[in-house]
Amino acid sequence: MKTVLGMGGTDDSIRALEHTLDRVADTGDDLTVAVIENPDSVPDSDEVKDRAKEIVEEHEADAEIVHLSGDPGSAIVEFAESNGYDEIVLGGGETSAMGKIQIGRVAEFVLLNSHTSVKLVR
Amino acid sequence: MNGDGITDVSGFPRPPFEFEDAEERVIGIREFDGERDALMRMYEEYDPGDRAQGIPPVRGDALERWLDSILKGVNAVSWDGDDAVGHATLVEDEGMDAHELAIFVAQSHQCAGVGSRLIRGVLSLAYERGVRDVWLSVERWNRAAVRLYNGVGFEKTRQEGFEIEMATRLTES
Numbered sequence: 466m467k468t469v470l471g472m473g474g475t476d477d478s479i480r481a482l483e484h485t486l487d488r489v490a491d492t493g494d495d496l497t498v499a500v501i502e503n504p505d506s507v508p509d510s511d512e513v514k515d516r517a518k519e520i521v522e523e524h525e526a527d528a529e530i531v532h533l534s535g536d537p538g539s540a541i542v543e544f545a546e547s548n549g550y551d552e553i554v555l556g557g558g559e560t561s562a563m564g565k566i567q568i569g570r571v572a573e574f575v576l577l578n579s580h581t582s583v584k585l586v587r
Numbered sequence: 588m589n590g591d592g593i594t595d596v597s598g599f600p601r602p603p604f605e606f607e608d609a610e611e612r613v614i615g616i617r618e619f620d621g622e623r624d625a626l627m628r629m630y631e632e633y634d635p636g637d638r639a640q641g642i643p644p645v646r647g648d649a650l651e652r653w654l655d656s657i658l659k660g661v662n663a664v665s666w667d668g669d670d671a672v673g674h675a676t677l678v679e680d681e682g683m684d685a686h687e688l689a690i691f692v693a694q695s696h697q698c699a700g701v702g703s704r705l706i707r708g709v710l711s712l713a714y715e716r717g718v719r720d721v722w723l724s725v726e727r728w729n730r731a732a733v734r735l736y737n738g739v740g741f742e743k744t745r746q747e748g749f750e751i752e753m754a755t756r757l758t759e760s
Contacts, residue, residue: 560641561680561687561724562678562679562680562681562687563642563657563676563678563687563689564641564642564644564653564656564657565639565640565641565642565687565689565724566640566641567640567724567750568748568749568750570747570748573747573748573749
């Protein structure tokens with residue numbers, strides 16, 4: 466299976482990457498990490514790309530890292546569809562002090578617009 | 588954080604108080620006073636379909652951890668005899684001078700006026716404790732909840748996608 470993980474740099478996107486690297490270690494799936502420009506993330510995309518590279522190396526995994534510019538939701542959907550990916554993986558949202566799950570804007574857009582299956586990591 | 592919402596708590600009943608609900612049950616609303624086991628029983632029986640954005644958690648240990656974290660805030664409980672039938676809680680946001688509100692009413696006591704008394708009671712109690720800015724998030728399709736929050740002064744501050752955020756400022760005239 467070809468999986469693309471969208472990573473904007475928020476904590477949930479980092480957890481999603483770690484979870485997905487563990488999964489592909491078991492399944493042997495083909496993973497691409499797409500660094501996207503998430504407006505809700507503080508670090509800029511160069512920092513996020515470096516962080517992604519570090520995490521991939523820590524897991525001794527083999528994953529291509531690409532940078533997608535422009536609107537993050539539409540960029541990841543278009544990238545997945547035009548490159549024959551089977552699945553988009555995203556962070557599953559942050560939780561408030563109360564414990565309520567709050568889904569990010571990028572995940573909302575992707576859920577509503579993607580024709581590729583979407584997985585949110587909790 | 589603040590929209591234009593203003594909530595004047597001076598007309599709200601301050602716990603402890605009692606009232607008769609729409610099904611003629613005598614319901615007491617009191618500040619939480621260590622009755623954790625009664626709340627656990629209420630949440631263990633809580634209809635999973637009435638969960639909101641993942642809370643209350645269904646499983647035992649996650650439920651216990653969640654309950655312990657929210658019981659540090661301002662809490663009011665609705666009682667039917669010895670049974671907890673409603674719970675409203677305000678939890679402080681880390682590093683911000685605002686509190687997040689959530690309210691839960693047991694299935695057996697919904698649509699009977701328990702929630703509207705409970706929310707007024709907890710906001711009155713919160714005001715007394717010095718809470719001023721209150722916010723919440725609610726799923727967009729949960730119209731009954733949005734009406735309840737509007738009714739006590741909350742105004743929408745953000746609406747994009749699945750959830751609505753609402754906020755108000757507590758005052759007393």
